[in-house]
Amino acid sequence: MKEGGQKSSNVLKKWLRPSRFWLFITPFLLFLLLDVAIPFKVSPRYSTLITASDGTILHAFLNDDDKWRLYTELEEITPVLRQTILQKEDRYFYYHPGFNPFALGRAFLKNTMTGRRSSGASTITMQVVRLLEPRQRTYLSKAIELFRAMQLELHYSKDEILQLYLNLIPYGGNIEGMKSASLLYFGKLPQLLSLAEITTLTIIPNRPSSLRLGRKNVFIVQERNKWLRRFEKAALFDKQVIADAINEPLNAYRREAPKLAPHLAFRLRKEHKNTPIIRTAILPTRQAQVEQMTRNYVNRLQSMDIHNAAVIVVNNETMRVEAYVGSADFNNPYDGGQVDGIRAVHSPGSTLKPLLYAIAFDKGMITPKSAINDVPTNFGGFEPENFDRRFNGKVTIEFALANSLNIPAVKVLKELTPSVLIGYLKKSDFQTVKKQSKDLGLSMILGGCGVTLEELTRLFTSFANGGKIHGLNYSADTKKSKGEVLISPESAYLINGILTQITRPDLPNNFDNTYHLPRIAWKTGTSYGKKDAWSIGYNRRYTVGVWVGNFSGVGVPELNGANIATPLLFDVFNAVDYNSPTGWFKPAADITRRKVCAESGDVPSDFCTHQILDYAIMGISSTRKCQHLKWVLTDKNAEISYCTQCIPDSGYVRKLYPNMAPELIAYNELNHIPFQRIPPHNPKCTRVFEVGAPVITSPNDGSEYFLENQELQLACQASNDVREVYWYINDKLIQKTNPQTALFVKPPVGKVKISCSDDKGRNVDVFIKVLSR
Incomplete structure (x- = not known):
């Protein structure tokens, strides 16, 4: 030993x-x-592949070299594919260091004896090197290939090298890689290929010119079956499996690459450069369905000169975008089919009103039953009208939102201030509003700003998510974000209730009480000039945004959110979530119900005999007492009213009279609506009142007027107890009229002072500038 x-x-x-x-x-x-010193840079440029949530391919793009080189993932290399390719190309692939010394020696002897190159002995690793760095077939090139092959083996695993090989092998023309050939010739992914199809694709790279799929299929079948019989001799697969493969017909021909969701595909490709596979959250069947519905719907609108639409479908539970249709037909260049209508900036019309009222609910300014006047109003020169050019007098906030009234919305925004609404829109990531914020005013609530369908739809998901706003998830791998509180759950619940009502003017014609109406909350909008029609709807599960119009910006008289955009919204909702099992929105924790005066929506006073139930937010909603009536001192016949300084010794009575705003009085007078007027004040009284002066509605204070052969209108609104007003120009009395009568005058050129006094001595002044040529 x-x-x-x-x-x-x-x-x-x-x-x-x-x-x-x-x-x-x-x-x-x-x-x-x-x-x-000489590193081997392995960076093949792959095609971009857009996949759906289930892994199916939505859209495929050529790479920068105009080649179809789709990236094959490791999990797509099935055992059958692995066995087949190794048996044919390199049986000892997993055992050699990048080259097979025995095969090299045998090839060298054979080439030397024959005097010509008849055997190359290239391993899969060496073939990868040759595909990455093509060279002339010389002994020096072979030596370099050997060195590069060992480098590959040093830095990459065997599976990764095999993956590289499958991604680079040529199939003729501009098709490279197993996945490209599988998709373009068989219309399926590699993991779905049969043994016969896999064998077919393994023999093509050696002879891509003579074995042209779709052209020489008969010859290819003969070559395929030769290799299948070799596999049988090598006992690679069961005999029955081989027999089935031999008898399988070859159904291979050049197919078009998938082109679903083109707008989203181009968008994501630009946002994720050099990413070979982009996994979206799109549901392929839903995407195809919504694309077809949008195309068919717009085709029916062609006769009205309406040529395009865009639709986005968002799952509220995950915030995943399940369908993304940027236009009615991507391949229609005449109507701007390649414009992405989901990201195009348009006027929102009335679609921002729900957010405005939700903010006002949270500020304690209003509740659903709060009264507000829908009457002609001048907001410093801005005089909005309703869509139908009619006014409704005193209405509730609930009615104003459900009917999309303009004057109440502007009034609420004026009290709230535009800067507050802009702050909320910035928080909601409205990009164009951020850029325009310095120039936005009261008109923004009626469409005087720029928004996109994507931004609006995301905003409406916050109503479905209890007031929290989350980012939209275009990727199947992205989880729903924690979200940011935009409005309270209580405010969101109140908005949901109002927008669910179907007794409203924006219900499409012939949809009332039909089975076509899904249970959703929705809001419509129509931009100025009838260029954009919007309809955004949601329930607990989905939010769907719809825009209809022309990308050219041409307005159409028939275009409006109710009759043009909403039918498509209903169709989409009925397709994606008809009879939703998820139930409806539940009341938020701090929602309460209370009795309010039906006239004002405020907490009832002693004189409020007609009371109704209203929602309120505990600790937030206003608790002010109702003042729709006020006590007035009059004589016994109610012909003269008194103030505390002129009460007669002979006695008086105390009576309740309507406490109406001057604008509502003017509206009632103009439309001959009867109301109880306060008797004229005691003519002997010398007291001058400090509050309640008339409101000059024309002209506008601080404005400039160019008058050429024209007269200037003088108009005002006064209190319930005013019978006469006095007009002055530069302190000179012009005329005495009743408060409801407009006066036309021709003022002097230059700076002009215009004054209006009522019969109580109350006065108001405005200053204007009159210009001339």
Whole structure:
């Protein structure tokens, strides 16, 4: 035993002698040095592939070299594919260091004996090198390939090298890679290929010119079956499996690459450059369904000169975008089919009103039953009208939102201030509003700003998510974000209740009380000039945004949110979530119900005989007492009213009279709506009142007017107890009229002071500038 151990020790010492050690290690060190000095850069440029949530392909793009080189993932390399490709190309792939020395020696002897190159002995690794760095077929090139192959083996696993090979093998023309050929010739992914199809694709790369799929299928079947019989001899697969593969017909021909969701595909490709596979949250059947519905719907609108639409479908539970239709027909260049209507900036019309009222609910300014006047109003020169150009007098906030009235919305925004609404829109990431914020005013609530369908739809998801706003998820791998509180759950619940009502003017014609109406909350909008029609709807599960119009910006008289955009919204909702099992929105924790005065929506006073139930937010909603009536001192016949300074000794009575705003009085007078007027004040009273002066509605204070053969209108609104007003220009009395009568005058050129006094001695002044040529 000692003698044997001594011999082993001597052999080891012999090999560890410095000269022999360095002779052994030097080639290895030299290889490592060359590997650092001449690194092998493996960076093939792949095509971009857009996949749906289930992994199916939505859209495929050529790479930068105009080649179809789709990226094959490791999990797509099935055992059958692996066995087939290794049996044919490199049976010892998992055992050699990048080259097969025995195969190389055999090839060298054979080539030397024949005097020509008849065998290359290239391994899969060496073929990858050749595909990445093509060279002339020389012995020097072979040596370089050997070196590069060892580099590949050093830095990549065997599976990764096999993956590279499957991604680069040529199939003729501009098609490279197993996945590209599988998709373009068989219309399926590699993991779905049969043994016969896999064998077909393994024999093409060696002879891509002579074995042209779709043209020489009969010849290809013969070659395929030869290899299948070889696999049978090698006992690679069961005999029955081989027999089935041999009898399988070859149904291969050049197919078009998938082109679903083109707008989203182009968008994501631009946002995720050099990403070979982009996994979206799109549901392929839903995407195809919504695309077809949008195309068919717009085709029916062509006769009205309406040529486009965009639809986005968002799952509120995950915030995933399940359908994305940027236009009615991407391939229609005449109507701007390649414009992405989901990201195009348009006027929102009335679609921002729900957010405005939700903010006002949270500020305690209003509740659903709060009264507000829908009457002609001048907001410093801005005189909005309703869509139907009619006014409704005193209405509730609930009615104003459900009927999308304009004047109440502007009044609420004026009290709230535009800067507050802009702040909320910035928080909701409205990009164009951020840019326009310095120039936005009261008109923004009626569409005087720029928004996108994507932004609006995301905003409406906050109503479905209890007031929290989340980012939209276009990727199937992205989870729903924590979200940011935009409005309270209580405010969101109140908005949901109002927008669910179906007794409203924006219900499409012939939809009332039909089975076509899904249970959703929705809001419509129509931009100025009838260029944009909107309809955004939601329930607990989905939010769907619809825009209809022309990308050219041409307005159409028939275009409006109710009759043009909403039918498509209903169709989409009925398709994606008809009879939703998820139930409806539940009241938020701090929602309460209370009795309010039906006339004002405020907490009832003693004189409030007609009371109704209203929602309120505990600790937030206003608790002010109702003042829709006020006590007035009059004589026994109610012909003269008194103030506290002129009460007669002969006695008086105390009576309740309507406490109406001047604007509502003017509206009632103009429309001959009867109301109880306060008797004229005691003419013998010399007191001058400090509050309740008339409001001059025309002209506008601080404005400039160019008058050429024209007269200027003087108009005002006065209190309930005012019978006469007096008009002055530059402190000179012009005329005495009743408050409801407009007066036309021709003022002097220059700076002009216009004054209005009522019969109580209350006065108001405005200053204007009159210009002339």
